[in-house]
Amino acid sequence: MNRFFYLVYSEIIRLVRMPAYLIPTLAFPIMFFAIFGLPNAKNELGGVNAATYMLVSFSAYSLISTSLFAFGVSIAAERGLGWHKLMRVTPLNPLMYFGSKVVNALIQGLVIIVLLALFARFVGNLSYDVVLFAQAIGKLMLAVGAFVALGLWVGYVGGPNSAAGIANLIFLPMSFASGLFMPLDIMPEFLRNIAPYTPAYHFAQIGWMTLGAKSDTSEMMHWVWVMVYAVAFFMLALVAYRKDEGKNFG
Structure with a gap:
């Protein structure tokens, strides 16, 4: 466990030393919420306050983002640097290596969510039920495993130069199509038809329904x-991982 915690600590230190990555990662969700969420503070979405609804939306956005980029893309970058080959000659368990990266990605996501909540409360003067919001975030933290698995697939399918492009190609269209940026009610019909088949839609619905928002089906x-x-993405990631291991180590 000491080695595991030291790995997590090392990952955090690495990010702190990369302000060109860390600052935009922290700032973008807050900026998007200020643009899309706060102007709707007096409106309703799904039967709940629209700004609080969007606060959960961008919390979900943040967790998906860190799963794909802080976890998946960083794995691809380290593969390109040969770090994985170096790790193979150490007694470190691969699960411990991946686990430390997952924990680091979730910590990043949680920090962003805390900053979002503080911004909404003290800058946007948004009044919301803290307990309900915390319950919604707790559920999203459990459900984010699907995107962690997707990030692992991106990390082994993409190379150090292509992984970020692959992640963006998945992440941005999926975020728009699932209603994370704008309500689906005002989106084109073809996007409303696509949304129920995207993982981000169901992920966000879990958070929205915790607030009391209406949905077309049950939370279950x-x-x-x-x-x-989650199972499908994990199977894809496992195939990609084994293919990479076979290519490098036989």
Whole structure:
């Protein structure tokens, strides 16, 4: 466990020393919430306050982002540097290596969410139920495993120069199509038809429904969708991992 915690500590120190990555990662969700969320503070979405609804939306966005980029893209970068080959000659368990990166990505996501909540409360003067919001975030932290698995697949399918492009190609269209940036009610019909088949839609619905927002189905069905995606992404990631291991180590 000491080695594991030291790995997590090392990952955090590495990020602190990369302000060109860390500052935009922390700032973008807050900026998006200020643009899309706060102007709707007096409106409603799904039967709940629209700004609080969007606060959960960008919290979900942050967790997906860190799963794909802080976890997945960093694995691809370290593969390109030969770090994985170096790790193979150490007694470090691969699960410990991956686990430390997952914990680091979740810590990043949680820090962003805390900053979002503080910005909404003290800068945007948004009044919201802290307990309900915390419950929504707790559920999202459990459900984010699907995107961690997707990030692992990106990390082994993409190279050090292409992984970020692959992640963006998945992340941005999926975020728009699932209603994280703008309500689906005002989106084109073809996007409303696509949304129920995207993992981010069901992921966000879990958070929204915790606030009391209406949905087209039960919360349990959204959990089922997320779990199905988690299994599918993990299987894809496992195939990509074994292919990479076979190519490098036989």
